[in-house]
Amino acid sequence: MSKQKHITGYDIREPDSATITVGSATDTVDIAIQLLDYAGNALKTKAAIRCYYTTDADGDTVEAVGAASVVATDGIVIEDLTTFTATLISEDDGTVGITIDGDGTATDYLCLIFPDGHVQISDAFTFTS
Secondary structure: OOOOEOOOOOEOOOOOEEEEEEOOOOOEEEEEEEEEOOOOOEOOOOOEEEEEEEOOOOOOOOOOOOOOOEEEEEOEEEEOOOOOEEEEEOOOOOEEEEEEEOOOOOEEEEEEEOOOOOEEEOOOEEOOO
16 A cells, blocks of 8 residues: 655654643543644544653653553553553554553653654643642
8 A cells, every 4th residue: 555645755644743632630631632734733543652651841851650541442552561652553544542550749741752853741730740
């Protein structure tokens, strides 16, 4: 199957950015992700991106999440053997929903790594218990 290319050369099925909506954190936090294409449109296909967790607003450190529990509420989460990184697989509409177990009262961020290598960082979430 050949890749579909936009006239500019961008793969129209490849995520380029995301809208990340962070819910209220208590002992868990729900995060909704809508993957976007190069033009900022909602992706209309299943896609995979890597992610990691950090306590640094610039994404310059890697942090383990609580009890190693990240649950997909939309799409698929493939956790690595550590609690530091995962691969997220979206639904056919480019959405991923996850619930992350807390790690005390630390302030954390979810960092998405896109196919071209750039990183997008979520708003902060602080667990309260």
